[in-house]
Amino acid sequence: MPSVQDIRRRIKSVKSIQQITKAMKMVAAARLRRAQERANASRPYTEKIQEILASVASGSSDAKHPLLEVRQVNRTGFVILGADKGLAGAYTANLLREIVPRIQEKEDVELITAGRKVNDYFRRRNYKVAQQFSGFSERPTFQNAKELADLVANAYASGQYDEMYLAYTKFHSPIHHEPTVIRLLPLEQAAKEKSKASGEYIFEPSAEEVLNLLLPKYLETVIFGALVQAAASELGARMAAMGSATDNAQELISKLVLNYNKVRQANITREITEIVGGAEALK
Amino acid sequence: MANKIRLDIVTPERIVFSDDVNMVIARATDGDLGILPGHAPLIAGLQVWPLRIFQEESETEISLCGGFIEVRPDKISILASCAELAEDINAERAENAKLRAETRLNEKDDSVDIKRAEAALQRALVRLKVANFKK
Numbered sequence: 001m002p003s004v005q006d007i008r009r010r011i012k013s014v015k016s017i018q019q020i021t022k023a024m025k026m027v028a029a030a031r032l033r034r035a036q037e038r039a040n041a042s043r044p045y046t047e048k049i050q051e052i053l054a055s056v057a058s059g060s061s062d063a064k065h066p067l068l069e070v071r072q073v074n075r076t077g078f079v080i081l082g083a084d085k086g087l088a089g090a091y092t093a094n095l096l097r098e099i100v101p102r103i104q105e106k107e108d109v110e111l112i113t114a115g116r117k118v119n120d121y122f123r124r125r126n127y128k129v130a131q132q133f134s135g136f137s138e139r140p141t142f143q144n145a146k147e148l149a150d151l152v153a154n155a156y157a158s159g160q161y162d163e164m165y166l167a168y169t170k171f172h173s174p175i176h177h178e179p180t181v182i183r184l185l186p187l188e189q190a191a192k193e194k195s196k197a198s199g200e201y202i203f204e205p206s207a208e209e210v211l212n213l214l215l216p217k218y219l220e221t222v223i224f225g226a227l228v229q230a231a232a233s234e235l236g237a238r239m240a241a242m243g244s245a246t247d248n249a250q251e252l253i254s255k256l257v258l259n260y261n262k263v264r265q266a267n268i269t270r271e272i273t274e275i276v277g278g279a280e281a282l283k
Numbered sequence: 284m285a286n287k288i289r290l291d292i293v294t295p296e297r298i299v300f301s302d303d304v305n306m307v308i309a310r311a312t313d314g315d316l317g318i319l320p321g322h323a324p325l326i327a328g329l330q331v332w333p334l335r336i337f338q339e340e341s342e343t344e345i346s347l348c349g350g351f352i353e354v355r356p357d358k359i360s361i362l363a364s365c366a367e368l369a370e371d372i373n374a375e376r377a378e379n380a381k382l383r384a385e386t387r388l389n390e391k392d393d394s395v396d397i398k399r400a401e402a403a404l405q406r407a408l409v410r411l412k413v414a415n416f417k418k
Binding site: 038041042044045046048049052055056142145146201202203204205209210213214217220221224 | 293298324362364365
């Protein structure tokens with residue numbers, strides 16, 4: 001049976017842990033709101049660029065571009081967007097559970113990882129990590145997306161990889177997100193059947209030129225969208241995890257308090273019996 | 284001047300501008316384009332250059348760093364990786380960026396990414412141009 005002091009000390013430490021988890025929950029909630037706003041703000045751009053790409057692609061169906069080239073697959077590249085920090089429940093674990101089997105079914109794989117947690121995971125297991133990024137998983141900027149996109153485009157165009165995938169966590173709602181793997185390159189010729197809408201466009205200077213400019217931008221947009229969603233998912237996961245941690249701490253505290261009172265009561269009772277016993281003996 | 288066309292400027296971060304305008308002049312990859320209401324559908328790439336917007340009697344400029352313009356008879360959409368109104372530009376920061384880019388270019392060091400420095404310089408110049416336009 002632990003002593004009164006022991007229990008009191010436990011209660012105190014659980015309480016301070018609870019304060020931390022509560023603060024983290026609130027911080028995550030505030031950031032989540034901002035991240036969601038950003039995700040929503042980027043949507044019109046993404047939709048528009050897809051629309052334009054579809055019309056350009058159908059306007060120049062025989063266009064050649066290094067990013068459209070389909071090759072025999074020798075080496076595959078995976079871009080993995082994960083978290084920098086832990087304490088986000090099963091966020092990282094879920095993402096890894098989704099991608100590790102995908103990686104294992106390929107022969108020759110190299111990874112590009114963003115986020116310290118995933119960097120460490122793959123480093124420790126001796127996967128080939130070609131490049132790693134960290135420091136922006138919670139607040140990605142368009143610049144980060146640009147950097148990644150440039151890297152991906154160059155690596156693909158130079159023939160370093162013959163196929164590239166992007167793994168991230170798709171954001172549905174603060175409590176619902178799912179790890180997703182999409183094929184980034186070669187780009188699928190987006191919706192060729194929509195040709196009727198685009199036939200009328202004038203391309204300045206030519207459809208090919210526009211396509212050349214558009215494809216890298218499109219890649220950036222896709223990656224940026226994924227980054228923003230991954231950030232929102234991470235924050236959502238953290239908020240949920242910290243919320244339940246706070247609840248658990250509360251539960252633990254009430255159990256400990258009950259226990260503490262019991263022990264205290266037992267001590268008092270024992271002392272009284274001792275005094276009474278002593279007084280009886282003196283008679 | 285009742286004849287107007289809708290102009291939307293969208294960046295990945297937000298919608299920068301959305302209003303009816305009389306005319307837009309943009310610098311495309313192969314030269315300036317003036318767009319009036321009822322223009323034929325067109326898609327063009329844009330240079331890093333201020334976009335001139337004519338609205339009623341006034342003219343405003345918006346700095347753009349690359350992007351696309353899509354024109355339909357009743358609507359212009361511009362997609363840019365960044366776009367700023369004159370009042371959103373931090374002239375001091377742009378000035379600093381300009382100086383930094385210039386020193387980089389002058390160093391002629393192999394480690395300097397010339398393309399990147401040039402792009403940064405161009406962006407800074409455009410921002411300064413737009414910021415000074417109002418004065």
